[in-house]
Amino acid sequence: MEAPSEIADRLWNVSLIQTKMIPPRLPPGCVQRHALLERLPKRPARGITIVTAPAGFGKTTLLAGWSEALLEQKHPVAWLSLDGEDDDPQQIVAYLVAAFSRASEDIAWQAQQLLNNDALAPIKTVISLLLNGIAACGRCVFLVLDDADRLTAKPVLAVVSRLLRYAPENMHVLLGARGEPALTLGQLRAPEKIMRLGVDDLRFSIDEAQAFFDQTGTVSLDRTSVELLNRATEGWVAGLQLASLALTQVGDATRVATNLAGTSTGIDRYLNDAVLAQLPPPMLKFLLCTSILERLTPGVCDAIMGGGGGSGAKLDWLERHNVFIRPLDERQDWYRYHALLSDALRRRLVRQMPQQVPLLHRRASQWFAGARLWPEAVRHALAAGDLEQAAQWVENCAMEMLERGESHTLLGWIGKLPADVIQGRLRLHLAKAWALAFLFQTSRATKEIRFVADEIERMSHDETSRVDDAALAEVNAISAMIAAISDDSERALELGRAAEASLASTASWAKRYAQTAQFFGLMYRGRFDQIRRIWDLANERLEQSQAQIYSDMNRHAMYGLAALVHGELSEATRIFEVTLPRAESALGHSSACAVMVAGSLASIYYERNELTEARKLITGRWTIALEISRLGALVRHTYAAARLLWRDSETGAALAVLEDARQVAVARSWLRLKLACDAETVRLLLVDDRIAEARQIADELSASVPMMCEGRKGSTVETWTSYCVLQARVLMAEDLADQAVPLLERSLDTVVAMGWRCCEAAISVLLSIALEQCGASERALVTLGRALRLGEASGMISSFVDEGQPVRALLQRLRPVSEDVSNVETAYVDKLLAAFDDACGSPAASPTAVEAVSTSSDILSAREFEVLNHVACGLSNKEIGRSLKLAPETVKWHLKNIFEKLNVSSRIEAVQRVLGLGVGEGRSAM
Numbered sequence: 001m002e003a004p005s006e007i008a009d010r011l012w013n014v015s016l017i018q019t020k021m022i023p024p025r026l027p028p029g030c031v032q033r034h035a036l037l038e039r040l041p042k043r044p045a046r047g048i049t050i051v052t053a054p055a056g057f058g059k060t061t062l063l064a065g066w067s068e069a070l071l072e073q074k075h076p077v078a079w080l081s082l083d084g085e086d087d088d089p090q091q092i093v094a095y096l097v098a099a100f101s102r103a104s105e106d107i108a109w110q111a112q113q114l115l116n117n118d119a120l121a122p123i124k125t126v127i128s129l130l131l132n133g134i135a136a137c138g139r140c141v142f143l144v145l146d147d148a149d150r151l152t153a154k155p156v157l158a159v160v161s162r163l164l165r166y167a168p169e170n171m172h173v174l175l176g177a178r179g180e181p182a183l184t185l186g187q188l189r190a191p192e193k194i195m196r197l198g199v200d201d202l203r204f205s206i207d208e209a210q211a212f213f214d215q216t217g218t219v220s221l222d223r224t225s226v227e228l229l230n231r232a233t234e235g236w237v238a239g240l241q242l243a244s245l246a247l248t249q250v251g252d253a254t255r256v257a258t259n260l261a262g263t264s265t266g267i268d269r270y271l272n273d274a275v276l277a278q279l280p281p282p283m284l285k286f287l288l289c290t291s292i293l294e295r296l297t298p299g300v301c302d303a304i305m306g307g308g309g310g311s312g313a314k315l316d317w318l319e320r321h322n323v324f325i326r327p328l329d330e331r332q333d334w335y336r337y338h339a340l341l342s343d344a345l346r347r348r349l350v351r352q353m354p355q356q357v358p359l360l361h362r363r364a365s366q367w368f369a370g371a372r373l374w375p376e377a378v379r380h381a382l383a384a385g386d387l388e389q390a391a392q393w394v395e396n397c398a399m400e401m402l403e404r405g406e407s408h409t410l411l412g413w414i415g416k417l418p419a420d421v422i423q424g425r426l427r428l429h430l431a432k433a434w435a436l437a438f439l440f441q442t443s444r445a446t447k448e449i450r451f452v453a454d455e456i457e458r459m460s461h462d463e464t465s466r467v468d469d470a471a472l473a474e475v476n477a478i479s480a481m482i483a484a485i486s487d488d489s490e491r492a493l494e495l496g497r498a499a500e501a502s503l504a505s506t507a508s509w510a511k512r513y514a515q516t517a518q519f520f521g522l523m524y525r526g527r528f529d530q531i532r533r534i535w536d537l538a539n540e541r542l543e544q545s546q547a548q549i550y551s552d553m554n555r556h557a558m559y560g561l562a563a564l565v566h567g568e569l570s571e572a573t574r575i576f577e578v579t580l581p582r583a584e585s586a587l588g589h590s591s592a593c594a595v596m597v598a599g600s601l602a603s604i605y606y607e608r609n610e611l612t613e614a615r616k617l618i619t620g621r622w623t624i625a626l627e628i629s630r631l632g633a634l635v636r637h638t639y640a641a642a643r644l645l646w647r648d649s650e651t652g653a654a655l656a657v658l659e660d661a662r663q664v665a666v667a668r669s670w671l672r673l674k675l676a677c678d679a680e681t682v683r684l685l686l687v688d689d690r691i692a693e694a695r696q697i698a699d700e701l702s703a704s705v706p707m708m709c710e711g712r713k714g715s716t717v718e719t720w721t722s723y724c725v726l727q728a729r730v731l732m733a734e735d736l737a738d739q740a741v742p743l744l745e746r747s748l749d750t751v752v753a754m755g756w757r758c759c760e761a762a763i764s765v766l767l768s769i770a771l772e773q774c775g776a777s778e779r780a781l782v783t784l785g786r787a788l789r790l791g792e793a794s795g796m797i798s799s800f801v802d803e804g805q806p807v808r809a810l811l812q813r814l815r816p817v818s819e820d821v822s823n824v825e826t827a828y829v830d831k832l833l834a835a836f837d838d839a840c841g842s843p844a845a846s847p848t849a850v851e852a853v854s855t856s857s858d859i860l861s862a863r864e865f866e867v868l869n870h871v872a873c874g875l876s877n878k879e880i881g882r883s884l885k886l887a888p889e890t891v892k893w894h895l896k897n898i899f900e901k902l903n904v905s906s907r908i909e910a911v912q913r914v915l916g917l918g919v920g921e922g923r924s925a926m
Contacts, residue, residue: 493521
C-alpha cells in the first residue's frame with residue numbers, strides 16, 4: 001500500500017470505472033425468458049423501452065440478456081450502469097461517449113477525441129458529435145441505461161434528456177429503473193414511441209419457475225411444489241432465489257412457501273434467516289464490512305478487512321454458493337452485491353458496528369486513492385468524515401486538472417466539499433478561480449480571487465502565519481486572465497507583468513498565462529516590438545510539454561492574434577499555420593484552441609481572397625466558436641463567417657451570424673465584439689440600401705458609446721474605431737461625406753499611432769471613397785495610394801474589393817495616371833482589379849422572406865416559423881419584435897424554443913436546418 005504522500009504526488013486521473021460500461025455477466029443456468037426477449041425491438045425506431053420494477057425482479061438480468069441477444073445479431077450496444085454519484089454533467093458525458101466507444105469505435109471517435117483532448121469543449125457540442133456519429137454509422141444502435149432512476153441531479157438529467165430527445169432514427173434506448181425516472185419521458189417521445197415493461201411482465205411464470213429450480217439443482221421439486229413457491233413469491237425472482245437457499249436448509253417446500261409470504265415487507269428478517277444465519281461467521285463479517293462498496297474487487301476487500309489476503313477466494317465462494325453476488329466482468333475482477341443484500345447488510349452494519357463504519361470507509365478511500373480511482377476515493381473519504389483528506393487530494397491534483405482543461409470536473413469536486421473545509425485552503429480557492437475564469441464566469445472568479453487576496457493580506461499582518469509568495473503571484477496571474485477575458489487590456493498588462501515578475505518558482509503553465517495577458521495588453525498599446533521580444537525570450541526558456549499543451553496553445557494563439565492586429569499578416573499566418581495542425585492533433589479538430597486559431601487564420605485567408613481555404617477552416621466550427629472562443633478570436637471568426645456568406649449572396653444568413661455573435665457579446669458584456677458586429681451589420685444594410693435601418697443602429701449607439709469609449713486607451717480603441725467607421729458609413733450613405741471625412745481622419749490617426757497597418761489600409765480605402773464623394777478627387781487618389789502601399793506589403797485584397805464599385809473606379813483612374821506608381825504596385829492594382837472581376841461587382845442580393853420547408857411543420861409552431869423567417873432576413877430581436885408586435889423578451893423566448901426543438905445553438909444553424917439557406921458546399925456549418 002502506498003503512503004498518502006506518494007498518492008497525493010500522483011497526477012490527477014479521474015478514471016472512468018470500466019465495469020459501469022459492461023453488462024453484468026449472466027449467471028450460469030440463467031433462465032432464458034423467451035417471451036420477454038421476443039418483445040425486444042428488432043430495429044430501433046427512435047424509441048424508448050423502459051423496464052420498471054422494485055429490486056429483485058430481474059430488470060438488470062433482462063437488460064443483460066437483451067444486450068447479449070443484440071450483440072449476437074451484430075448490433076452495437078452501449079451499456080451504462082448509473083448510480084447516485086453520477087451528478088457531474090461532464091463526467092456523465094465522458095461515460096456515455098466511452099460506452100459508445102466500447103460498442104463501436106466508428107460511432108464515437110470524434111466525440112471521444114474532443115473529450116480526450118479538450119475538456120473545456122461544450123457539453124452540447126460533444127453530445128452533437130456523438131449523435132452525428134450514431135446517425136452516420138449505418139447500423140441499428142442500442143443504448144442501455146441501467147438504474148436510470150438513480151439520476152437526480154438536474155444538470156445530468158439535462159444531458160441525458162438532450163441525448164434522448166435528439167436520438168437519431170437508428171437508435172433505441174433501453175432503461176431499467178426501480179421507479180419512474182426523472183427524465184420526463186412523455187415530453188421526449190410520443191406515447192407510441194415508448195414501450196413499458198412492469199412488475200407483471202417480469203413475474204416468473206410457472207414454467208420459468210420450474211426452469212429456475214431445475215437449473216439451480218438444490219433440491220428436486222415436483223410441479224405442485226413449484227406452483228406453491230411461485231404463488232407464494234408472486235413470481236418475484238429474488239423470492240425464488242431465497243426459496244432455493246432456504247430449501248437447502250429446510251427441504252420442505254410448503255414450510256418455505258409459508259415463511260416467504262410477505263417477504264417483500266420483511267426482507268431483512270428473511271435474508272437473515274435464509275441466507276446470513278447460514279453463513280460461517282468469517283464470511284458474514286466479510287459481507288458486512290464490504291457492504292459499504294458499490295463495487296468489489298479482491299484488493300479493496302483485503303484493504304477493508306485489514307490486510308491478510310483471501311478476499312478473492314471469499315468472493316469466489318459467495319458466487320459459487322449463489323449468495324446474491326455477481327461478477328461484473330469476464331475476468332471476474334469486479335463484483336457487485338445484489339441491491340437487496342447490500343441494502344440489508346448496510347442497515348445491519350450500522351446497527352451492529354456503528355463505530356467501525358468510518359474506519360471501513362477510510363480504508364476503502366486509501367485503497368481507491370492508491371489505485372487512482374479518485375471519484376470513489378473522495379466519496380469514501382467524505383463518508384468517513386475525513387473531510388481534510390478529501391480536500392487535500394482535490395487540492396494537490398487541481399492544477400493538473402486545470403492544465404488538462406478539466407474545469408467542469410474540478411468545480412464539481414470542490415462543490416462536494418463543505419464550505420468550512422475549503423475556507424482555509426487558499427490553493428483550492430485559486431484552483432476554483434482558474435476554473436471559473438476558463439469558463440467565462442468572471443464575476444465568480446473575481447470573488448474567489450478577492451477572498452485569497454484578503455487572506456494573504458491578513459496573513460501578512462499575522463506574525464504566526466507565513467505568506468505564500470507563489471499564491472500571491474497566482475493571484476496576479478488569474479486576475480490578469482480575468483481582466484483579459486473581460487477585455488480590460490490595460491489591467492491585464494499590469495497584472496500580467498506583476499505575475500511574471502514573481503513567478504520564478506511557479507509552474508511554467510502559469511507563466512504562459514501571464515505572458516498571454518501581457519501580449520493582449522501590449523497589443524492595444526501598439527507595442528508589437530515588445531511582444532516579439534517576450535515571445536523570443538520565452539521560447540528559449542519555457543519548455544514545451546505535452547502535459548502543458550493547453551496553456552502553450554493559448555499563448556501561441558494570442559501571439560498570432562497580436563501579429564494579425566498589427567498587420568504582420570505573414571508572421572500571423574506562419575504562427576497560425578504551425579499552431580493549427582498541432583492543436584488539432586493534440587487537442588482535436590473541435591477543441592477551443594483549434595477553433596480560435598482556425599477563425600483567426602480564416603480571416604487572413606479571406607483578406608487575401610483565398611475564399612475556399614477560409615471556408616474549410618470555419619466549416620463545422622461556428623457554434624463551438626460562439627461558446628468557447630475568446631473575444632479577439634471570436635471577432636475575427638465572426639468577420640470571416642459573415643463576409644463569406646455575404647460573398648455567396650446570402651446576406652440574411654450573414655446578418656444571422658452577426659446577430660448570433662451580438663447576443664454572445666451582450667451576454668458576456670463584450671462591447672468590442674458588439675460594436676464589431678454592429679459595424680458589419682450596418683455595412684451589409686447599406687449595401688442593400690437599407691439606410692433607415694442603418695441610421696437607427698447608428699443613433700442608438702451614439703447615445704452611449706461616445707461616453708464609454710471616446711478618448712480611452714487600450715482595447716477600447718478598437719471599439720471606438722468600429723463606432724467611427726460605422727457612423728462614417730451611414731453619413732456617406734446619406735450624402736454627408738463631408739461629415740464622415742473628419743471622423744475617418746481621426747480614426748486613421750489613432751490606428752497609425754497604434755501601428756495597426758491593416759486597419760490603417762482599410763480605413764484609408766473608406767476615406768478615399770468619402771473624399772471622392774466630397775469632390776476632393778486628388779486627395780482621394782493619394783489616400784488610396786497610401787492604402788495600396790500598405791495592402792501590397794501584407795497581401796490585402798478583400799478590404800478593397802468589398803467596398804465595391806467606388807473603389808474599383810478609383811483604381812481604374814489611378815493606374816494610368818499615377819507616374820509614381822512602381823511596377824510592383826501596378827501589378828498589385830491589376831491583381832485587385834482582377835479580384836473585382838471575379839467577385840462580379842456587388843455580390844449581395846437583397847434578402848427576402850423564405851418559405852419554410854414543410855418537413856419541420858410538426859416541430860415548429862406557426863409563430864416560430866414566422867420568427868424564423870424574420871431571422872433568415874437578418875433581423876435582430878428588436879427588429880423582429882417591431883415587425884411582429886412582440887416584446888424583445890418574447891422574441892428571445894421563441895428563439896430559445898426554436899433552438900431547443902431543432903437541437904441547434906445559433907440563428908444561422910436554425911436558418912440552415914429549416915429554411916435551407918447557406919447549405920452549399922463548404923457553407924453548411926458556418
